[in-house]
Each structure stands twice: as C-alpha cells, then as structure tokens.
Amino acid sequence: MALLFVGKDPESGDHGSPAVWVDQETKDLVIQGWTADDQTTGESSQDVPIPGHESVIRVPKRMVPLLREALRVAESD
DSSP states (O other): OOEEEEEEOTTOTTSOOOEEEEETTTOOEEEEOEEOOHHHHHHHTTTSOOOTTOOOEEOOGGGHHHHHHHHHHHHOO
16 A cells, blocks of 8 residues: 555644545545544434444544545546
C-alpha cells in the first residue's frame, strides 16, 4: 500500500490533526478525523447501523478543499 498524503487541518498546528490521504493502488480515501461524540454517533446510527469494526468521525468544514483534492486524485488515472 502506498498512501499519498493530501493534507491536514490547516488550523491544527504541530500536533495530531484531521488529515486526508489517497491509497494510490485502490484509490480509497483514508481520513483521520475527530471521534464523533455520542449524540452524533447516536443520530447517525439511526440511518445506518455502525458495526463494531467501523466508527463515525467528524471532519471540519475547513477541510472541504482537501477532500476535493483527494477526490480529484482518486478519480485521476
């Protein structure tokens, strides 16, 4: 697996932060985000059950440009 780093939360400073990568082989997006709070997890699980091997994450709006770039990379051949 070869991950291409797209970027991290521009307001995070030098510590851990939400970030986005693209797996260059599968074109999957790999996203590090904030663990969703109980209210968010509870509300989202009403639409789609959350199995034990998955989790809900929250990515700040300011990272939308990074997600767009990751999608562009993933869709390119």
